[in-house]
Amino acid sequence: MKTTLIALVIVPLLVLSFISLPAKKTIVFFGDSITEQGAKQGGYIKVLEKMLQDKGLDKSYDLIGAGISANKVYDLYLRMEDDVLAKSPDAVVIWIGVNDVWHKRTSGTGTDADKFVKFYNAIIKKLQAKNCTVYLCTPAAIGEKTDYTNELDGDLNKYAALIRNIAKANNCTLIDLRQLFLNYNLKNNPENKDRGILTTDGVHLNEKGNAAVADEMYRVLSQSFLK
Amino acid sequence: MKTTLIALVIVPLLVLSFISLPAKKTIVFFGDSITEQGAKQGGYIKVLEKMLQDKGLDKSYDLIGAGISANKVYDLYLRMEDDVLAKSPDAVVIWIGVNDVWHKRTSGTGTDADKFVKFYNAIIKKLQAKNCTVYLCTPAAIGEKTDYTNELDGDLNKYAALIRNIAKANNCTLIDLRQLFLNYNLKNNPENKDRGILTTDGVHLNEKGNAAVADEMYRVLSQSFLK
Amino acid sequence: MKTTLIALVIVPLLVLSFISLPAKKTIVFFGDSITEQGAKQGGYIKVLEKMLQDKGLDKSYDLIGAGISANKVYDLYLRMEDDVLAKSPDAVVIWIGVNDVWHKRTSGTGTDADKFVKFYNAIIKKLQAKNCTVYLCTPAAIGEKTDYTNELDGDLNKYAALIRNIAKANNCTLIDLRQLFLNYNLKNNPENKDRGILTTDGVHLNEKGNAAVADEMYRVLSQSFLK
Amino acid sequence: MKTTLIALVIVPLLVLSFISLPAKKTIVFFGDSITEQGAKQGGYIKVLEKMLQDKGLDKSYDLIGAGISANKVYDLYLRMEDDVLAKSPDAVVIWIGVNDVWHKRTSGTGTDADKFVKFYNAIIKKLQAKNCTVYLCTPAAIGEKTDYTNELDGDLNKYAALIRNIAKANNCTLIDLRQLFLNYNLKNNPENKDRGILTTDGVHLNEKGNAAVADEMYRVLSQSFLK
Numbered sequence: 001m002k003t004t005l006i007a008l009v010i011v012p013l014l015v016l017s018f019i020s021l022p023a024k025k026t027i028v029f030f031g032d033s034i035t036e037q038g039a040k041q042g043g044y045i046k047v048l049e050k051m052l053q054d055k056g057l058d059k060s061y062d063l064i065g066a067g068i069s070a071n072k073v074y075d076l077y078l079r080m081e082d083d084v085l086a087k088s089p090d091a092v093v094i095w096i097g098v099n100d101v102w103h104k105r106t107s108g109t110g111t112d113a114d115k116f117v118k119f120y121n122a123i124i125k126k127l128q129a130k131n132c133t134v135y136l137c138t139p140a141a142i143g144e145k146t147d148y149t150n151e152l153d154g155d156l157n158k159y160a161a162l163i164r165n166i167a168k169a170n171n172c173t174l175i176d177l178r179q180l181f182l183n184y185n186l187k188n189n190p191e192n193k194d195r196g197i198l199t200t201d202g203v204h205l206n207e208k209g210n211a212a213v214a215d216e217m218y219r220v221l222s223q224s225f226l227k
Numbered sequence: 228m229k230t231t232l233i234a235l236v237i238v239p240l241l242v243l244s245f246i247s248l249p250a251k252k253t254i255v256f257f258g259d260s261i262t263e264q265g266a267k268q269g270g271y272i273k274v275l276e277k278m279l280q281d282k283g284l285d286k287s288y289d290l291i292g293a294g295i296s297a298n299k300v301y302d303l304y305l306r307m308e309d310d311v312l313a314k315s316p317d318a319v320v321i322w323i324g325v326n327d328v329w330h331k332r333t334s335g336t337g338t339d340a341d342k343f344v345k346f347y348n349a350i351i352k353k354l355q356a357k358n359c360t361v362y363l364c365t366p367a368a369i370g371e372k373t374d375y376t377n378e379l380d381g382d383l384n385k386y387a388a389l390i391r392n393i394a395k396a397n398n399c400t401l402i403d404l405r406q407l408f409l410n411y412n413l414k415n416n417p418e419n420k421d422r423g424i425l426t427t428d429g430v431h432l433n434e435k436g437n438a439a440v441a442d443e444m445y446r447v448l449s450q451s452f453l454k
Numbered sequence: 455m456k457t458t459l460i461a462l463v464i465v466p467l468l469v470l471s472f473i474s475l476p477a478k479k480t481i482v483f484f485g486d487s488i489t490e491q492g493a494k495q496g497g498y499i500k501v502l503e504k505m506l507q508d509k510g511l512d513k514s515y516d517l518i519g520a521g522i523s524a525n526k527v528y529d530l531y532l533r534m535e536d537d538v539l540a541k542s543p544d545a546v547v548i549w550i551g552v553n554d555v556w557h558k559r560t561s562g563t564g565t566d567a568d569k570f571v572k573f574y575n576a577i578i579k580k581l582q583a584k585n586c587t588v589y590l591c592t593p594a595a596i597g598e599k600t601d602y603t604n605e606l607d608g609d610l611n612k613y614a615a616l617i618r619n620i621a622k623a624n625n626c627t628l629i630d631l632r633q634l635f636l637n638y639n640l641k642n643n644p645e646n647k648d649r650g651i652l653t654t655d656g657v658h659l660n661e662k663g664n665a666a667v668a669d670e671m672y673r674v675l676s677q678s679f680l681k
Numbered sequence: 682m683k684t685t686l687i688a689l690v691i692v693p694l695l696v697l698s699f700i701s702l703p704a705k706k707t708i709v710f711f712g713d714s715i716t717e718q719g720a721k722q723g724g725y726i727k728v729l730e731k732m733l734q735d736k737g738l739d740k741s742y743d744l745i746g747a748g749i750s751a752n753k754v755y756d757l758y759l760r761m762e763d764d765v766l767a768k769s770p771d772a773v774v775i776w777i778g779v780n781d782v783w784h785k786r787t788s789g790t791g792t793d794a795d796k797f798v799k800f801y802n803a804i805i806k807k808l809q810a811k812n813c814t815v816y817l818c819t820p821a822a823i824g825e826k827t828d829y830t831n832e833l834d835g836d837l838n839k840y841a842a843l844i845r846n847i848a849k850a851n852n853c854t855l856i857d858l859r860q861l862f863l864n865y866n867l868k869n870n871p872e873n874k875d876r877g878i879l880t881t882d883g884v885h886l887n888e889k890g891n892a893a894v895a896d897e898m899y900r901v902l903s904q905s906f907l908k
Contacts, residue, residue, distance in 0.1 A: 074796050075796070105789065108335070108785030108789050108790075109796075110789050115756070115790075119759075122759075148381060153381030155378045155379070157374065157376040161374075301566075305573075330566075331561075331562030331563060332789055333787060334566070334787070335559065336558060336563070336564050338563060339557075349532075558786070562789070597835075601838065602834060603839040604839075605835050608836070608837075610835075
């Protein structure tokens, strides 16, 4: 009698539970202070979580912020085992580059272009070896002026171009935040301000910036990864 | 008898000579290594001299090169008495700015924007006090790529913008070489090369560069100064 | 009657007042943020004022702080008319150099050694032309470690050496704060700390630093200027 | 009969040959342009080879230069598999650090102190995992002045101190070239020249510099590795 119950009721339930509860997928957001703030109240990762909730997808995805202030590509390389691979992520969204450019000016320790490419490639190789889907973001802005007079625009554009090439070479999907921010500012920054449109200080996201980044990430991720 | 000769022959000759030989006007070209090279064989100042010759104006104008390699606005300020005012110039064409930006990267001794403006203004004031007509050039290029990925494009654009404002504020005519080079490259640099279009190395002029600069300077000077 | 009173009483008093009240002498302290802080509560200029009071000399000397944060030699040159010469000083104590070195690292806009010397000389010439007695201070410290491992020690020593030469060349008395700080730290900083001995942050003076600077300035000024 | 010959003559010869011909030991010299030049005619590695020859040790040791111009610790890390581990070295002499400091000034891409330590440690760990004996050199000089006025002395001393700590932490033998050069210059550079004592240009070795480095390396290696 008991055995029958188990056979008739519990086993099917168990089977069902396995069908209806697939393993959650983990997405790690790997970056610098922009991503560190993105994991806090109002940050772009929090906005993404809310978007997933609204779609009823929050049970299926775990979003993990792995941003540390002042990080360059070297730092990501050094801490990727502990902060990314240890989470067994299914996808990793890498957003790095601002400090690789900025630190040239502020501390003399920016990143050579050749080393930027080599260490970025090394990170991707290690992630892909673990079957992670890797997304690459271009650095959005250091200053929001639209006439290319932000002091570091040239170098930032150069590193954005490097990242576009790295994405191609490694078959990674690109999330082109640099292009997104430039386009948005061309429309919405008629006074050519250096901050206050999508950022608070030219670099870190304000509310509109967090929304714009979350929207773009959702758009790209939903084409390939989110279902 | 003698007196008659003087009256009849020499005096008219002297009068004629004053009519046919007005004082030559002096134009000093004041700048950095680009101008230093501009005064050499094939340089833009030599091309300008040839243009004046072709128009029969070479007797009327003295062109003096006063360019010294590695100069920034500070250097111009320090040597303007000896190298410019001592020549009693009627016009001065100032072309500075590349090293003010470049030295930030290569030696940590570039020029702060506020100091660039203040010393530039001080130079102009001193020249105008001597009744010089002052022309300001924007820095043409550090790299000839057209997609704003030359490493220092942002800062160079910023200093070009500063110079446009300085020109306005001091009623100086602008010779906008930055704009000229950008426009030329957009048409003639389809492969987005960083050198070899108007420059040999991204900064210093090749033959076409010297011709383009001489043409533009002639165009602007002839509107206001050359007759 | 009234006239007699004036003649007998007031006139002698007036004469006396001119005898007993020689014109106060003015000393301007010309520098950067260290001097800006030096003019505030507890700052080295305030300590010097107290020392003059204690010696009954405060009626004879006016101490004026003319320090502005982030200043380099260029800034002193640009504002010396307004901030120094306009005060008709009898003596000027110049303390500059930290930012000329530091800004090479933090913003790429430090001061070339040759320009440092030329602008410093130009400042001294203008002051001496007005019969000012000029005192030169060497920059005290960027970091207080005693084993020459403060990041900018080499360059700071180089600029201190430049200032010692400038003082000699212009017959200015030197106030060698760099040497003073090194000697003091060799005795009092056995743990090789980078701050907290004479400074709060490696650069700006703490209480002991303000006392040490005031003592040294008093010592040097009293040999030649204070009576 | 034939078998007897083999037994009596050839076998003992073979045995002898194994006794008298132990495997050669390989030492890789891993570094920047100083080491790249060290492997050329007159370079310190060539001097070391000559010293081994003179001692009759050249049959026992293979010296391999693995220096590449402009290398920083990052570059060593990136190319250590191909250029060092692929040679199966018994010992590796690492000499790096000059560009990690210098590039802060000349290109804004020097190495942060924390990254210098982390990547250096990572290199050592990988080498020690292959049973290599690892020797660490401190960077000798950027400028030979003895009064600590070489522009980058402070930072170079700081990185030399980092390397001394890295050696201790990883049980590596230190070859303290910084100390060697300072001591030598204090004795032999009375005029406080910035080059020409042990270097041609303040950084790269002249004949005396190559001899001094070879001597010191021989001294240290012979205490622990060479027999």
